[in-house]
Amino acid sequence: MSKMITKATKFEIINHWILALSCLFLALSGFAFLFHLEQLNAVFGSFATLKVLHNWIGVVFVVSLLATVSHYLPVALNLSGDDITWLAKGGGYIIKNVSLPEQDSINSGQKLYYLAILGAGLLISVSGFVIWLFPASKSMVLLSHLLHNVSFVIFAMAIPVHIYLATIANPGTFRIMVQGTVPLEWARKRHGKWIKRMGY
Amino acid sequence: MKRKSLLISPELCIGCRACQVACKSWNQLEGTKTNNRGTFENPPDLNPALYNKIRFVEVPSDKNDMRWLFVSQRCMHCDDAGCMKICPSPGALYKTKEGAVVFDKDKCIGCKLCVAACPFDVPRYDRNDKISKCTMCADRIAENLAPLCAKTCPTGAIKFGDRDELIAQAQKAGYQKVYGQNDLGGLGAIYAFKEPPKFYGMEDKPQIPESVVFWHKVLKPLAVIGLGGAVAASLLHYAVVGPKKDKEEKKDE
Ligand code: HEM
Ligand code: SF4
Ligand code: SF4
Ligand code: SF4
Numbered sequence: 001m002s003k004m005i006t007k008a009t010k011f012e013i014i015n016h017w018i019l020a021l022s023c024l025f026l027a028l029s030g031f032a033f034l035f036h037l038e039q040l041n042a043v044f045g046s047f048a049t050l051k052v053l054h055n056w057i058g059v060v061f062v063v064s065l066l067a068t069v070s071h072y073l074p075v076a077l078n079l080s081g082d083d084i085t086w087l088a089k090g091g092g093y094i095i096k097n098v099s100l101p102e103q104d105s106i107n108s109g110q111k112l113y114y115l116a117i118l119g120a121g122l123l124i125s126v127s128g129f130v131i132w133l134f135p136a137s138k139s140m141v142l143l144s145h146l147l148h149n150v151s152f153v154i155f156a157m158a159i160p161v162h163i164y165l166a167t168i169a170n171p172g173t174f175r176i177m178v179q180g181t182v183p184l185e186w187a188r189k190r191h192g193k194w195i196k197r198m199g200y
Numbered sequence: 201m202k203r204k205s206l207l208i209s210p211e212l213c214i215g216c217r218a219c220q221v222a223c224k225s226w227n228q229l230e231g232t233k234t235n236n237r238g239t240f241e242n243p244p245d246l247n248p249a250l251y252n253k254i255r256f257v258e259v260p261s262d263k264n265d266m267r268w269l270f271v272s273q274r275c276m277h278c279d280d281a282g283c284m285k286i287c288p289s290p291g292a293l294y295k296t297k298e299g300a301v302v303f304d305k306d307k308c309i310g311c312k313l314c315v316a317a318c319p320f321d322v323p324r325y326d327r328n329d330k331i332s333k334c335t336m337c338a339d340r341i342a343e344n345l346a347p348l349c350a351k352t353c354p355t356g357a358i359k360f361g362d363r364d365e366l367i368a369q370a371q372k373a374g375y376q377k378v379y380g381q382n383d384l385g386g387l388g389a390i391y392a393f394k395e396p397p398k399f400y401g402m403e404d405k406p407q408i409p410e411s412v413v414f415w416h417k418v419l420k421p422l423a424v425i426g427l428g429g430a431v432a433a434s435l436l437h438y439a440v441v442g443p444k445k446d447k448e449e450k451k452d453e
Contacts, residue, residue: 135316
């Protein structure tokens with residue numbers, strides 16, 4: 001048995017699932033609004049209920065999103081030439097076993113994913129609140145409606161890839177958001193920079 | 201079923217506002233406070249209890265100090281209706297077989313997006329945040345009755361009938377261009393304007409806001425294609441390249 005190290009704290013794990021569940025509900029109800037998916041009435045009763053839930057779960061989502069900032073943003077913004085090399089080599093996802101620059105606690109792809117989710121997440125939240133709370137200004141509502149939907153497209157594309165990469169594409173990753181720990185050797189190969197910084 | 205319309209002729213309107221009162225009476229809408237802004241036009245704007253308002257437009261005149269144009273402002277029952285396009289709640293807005301755009305307050309979720317997407321600034325929302333606007337008296341039309349504003353009008357300034365016939369009538373009366381004949385797929389309230397539409401406070405070419413059209417034509421499909429594409433790409437990657445495993449793990453296997 002190799003030594004286990006902590007990659008996500010209990011708080012981060014709980015927060016991740018609040019973020020993920022609220023995000024998935026918002027996306028599902030978003031699709032229902034876009035395409036009039038009346039089948040959802042079997043679960044939620046009416047679109048009026050769905051709208052109230054969509055608004056308030058949006059509040060949960062943005063609070064949860066802001067709670068990720070201290071954990072991920074400093075690492076995600078710490079970009080260097082190594083990240084360009086990593087991304088240019090497709091992170092080893094296209095040609096297997098290419099040699100890649102050592103990675104921090106999250107890899108270059110995850111950094112970009114985080115920045116996309118944070119950016120699109122703030123955009124979709126702020127625009128949503130404008131539509132919800134400030135309907136009087138038509139030009140603001142129209143602009144917000146546009147931005148809300150542009151960021152929705154980003155989410156629709158990013159989330160499936162994230163779920164894939166965090167589960168079956170990378171055995172050993174999913175437990176980060178369950179147990180919070182990973183084997184030291186597993187982490188050394190994927191997050192060498194981080195492991196060194198931690199002094200293991 | 202032939203499309204029905206209201207033909208509004210400002211030249212015939214005498215500004216009596218019987219239509220405003222009739223509409224309130226049929227639709228059981230409460231009175232709203234008027235205020236003196238130096239014009240007879242009142243109440244000042246459409247509101248949840250005012251589906252139809254006569255606009256009093258003052259234009260210069262050779263003979264007198266000024267001339268009045270009276271024009272009924274209400275829902276235009278657009279064929280290509282911005283309100284219906286943007287509405288997220290199925291059944292909140294729907295079209296009757298005669299072409300009236302009607303709302304169902306029970307299904308309206310109070311998001312107010314229709315207010316922003318209407319090219320004519322028509323929908324208003326009530327105390328409960330529900331849409332309200334002219335319905336073309338769809339309930340009366342269903343019983344073969346004319347909308348009450350049209351029935352009440354003493355001069356024929358608001359006429360109701362088959363859309364094609366009304367257009368032919370207006371053209372025979374000398375209005376080559378009927379306002380709303382072709383705009384937005386053809387309006388359900390058409391106007392016999394003598395002056396340019398601007399004089400009556402109407403857009404020359406009314407259009408659904410560009411952002412709403414872009415959203416409808418591009419972003420909506422893109423959300424589905426994006427989601428489907430991302431799922432498909434992930435599964436394809438799994439099948440073709442496969443998951444990432446450590447070299448050692450492979451040796452162990
Ligand atoms: C429901 C399926 C999901 C699974 C199985 C899942 C799994 C994971 C895992 C295992 C991690 C940790 C990765 C690491 O630390 O190396 C993670 C991180 C993260 N997840 Fe999820 N997640 C899911 C849904 C979502 C959703 C819907 C969002 C929407 C906002 C989201 C946002 C994030 C963010 C922002 C991170 C941090 C950046 C990163 O590590 O990539 N997750 N997720
Ligand atoms: S005028 Fe406005 S409210 Fe009436 S049908 Fe057209 S878009 Fe809808
Ligand atoms: S306010 Fe009501 S009618 Fe208007 S877009 Fe929203 S749900 Fe539809
Ligand atoms: S058609 Fe009916 S609802 Fe519309 S303005 Fe006339 S009376 Fe009012």
